[in-house]
Amino acid sequence: MRIDWWTLALQAVNVLILVWLLGRFLFRPVMDAIAARQASAQALLDEAREAKDRAQAEAQALKTQNDGFVADAAARRAEIRTEAEAERQRLLAQARLEADAVVEQGHAAIDAERGRVAAQWREKAANLAASMAGTLLARLPPEQTVQAMVDALKARLGDLSEADRRSLAAAGPVTVATPAPLTADLQTQVARALAEILPDTATPIFAVDPDLIAGAELRTPHAVVRNSWRADLDAMVESLNEDDHARIA
């Protein structure tokens, strides 16, 4: 066995040269390519991460904006709801006032109608009472009833003041109205009584007015002295109507 030192040295040098050559033409370029790809991938990852961060930031900003919109919409809804409630309350109060007014008007109309009906019924009752009184008076002798009424008329005239009696006598011709014709004696008595009370008057004219029911009326062109049941009934109905109006008011 013999070691060829030249071969050993040359092979060592060859391998060292090969180490340099492969490091120059193989390992370094490949490792550089791998590093470049890793750097590129890392750059892409960084870019993707930045894009992701930007997207998340934008999403957060949009979410914040959306939350603001939601809050604003909620506030506006609450405001509109408050305004609507106030408007509803106002309309409700106005409607209540109008309804109260309508009800009040209805009550007033009902009361007025009731008063009108009541007046009609009172008038009818007065007419019925007059008719019933006339029927009952028809059973009495006319002289008695007329005489009583003439006496009442004389008393009524007597109650007038002197000035009233004088102006009544100066008013013109006097008409004595009775519900039934007077006999000649009664006419004479009446004329004589009037001459005593109203000495300046002319001879009275006698007229018949069945509506008077009972009593007598003294009529001049400008004045009337009423002293009949009709006048009393009209006065009573008028008084009732005035009382009714006063109660409604």
Place this chain on the structure above:
Amino acid sequence: MKFASPLESHVLFAIGPVPISQPVATTWGIMAFLTIGSWLLTRRLALRPTRAQAALELVVETVAGQIRETMEAEPQRYLPLIGTLFLFLLVANWSSLIPGVEPPTATLETDAALALIVFGATLWFGVRALGPRAYLATFARPSILLAPLNIVELFTRSFSLMVRLFGNVMSGVFMIGVVLSLAGLLVPIPLMALEMLTGAVQAYIFGALAMVFIGSAISENGARPPSKQESPA
């Protein structure tokens, strides 16, 4: 039939006083093949790799990963040496498949040169990583009494590296030659396939042991890196 001694190199020609033996010439061929092939493969590297570039990157990245796992260090500094040893041994061992070509690793001088390079690299990287004093201190671990043994081991393991590679490759080539001379053309084919496997395994073992030796040298723990153990083939 007469066989040439595997322990002797056949000189092809001489350049002045320097004899150029057959293993040296074969090594030059392998160097040219690897260098030109590397240049052709790496001249158009791109971010989006072709299939050839992807395969090349897979090989380089695998070697770099082995360095990273075995030596527990970044592979850039050690990748040219370890990668070149592996590729050269692989191509040199498989060169025996070419008729008329004797693998340079079947000669003792080539294997001794490779072991010598690993020995020098172990010292170089160890001193560079730890400094001279700290590197020398690693020989006194775990005890100063073991320093002689550690120093002897430094040489013997490089020697074993050489002998292991030489024995495996030379025996394969010799066996194929014997069988070929006895049985004819097709009979040695299974042995040649086995020789391919043996060549690949030996290339891997040589590179792995180189990583272990250099890794132990750059480690402050001394003789052995924490995760890998030397395993003889």
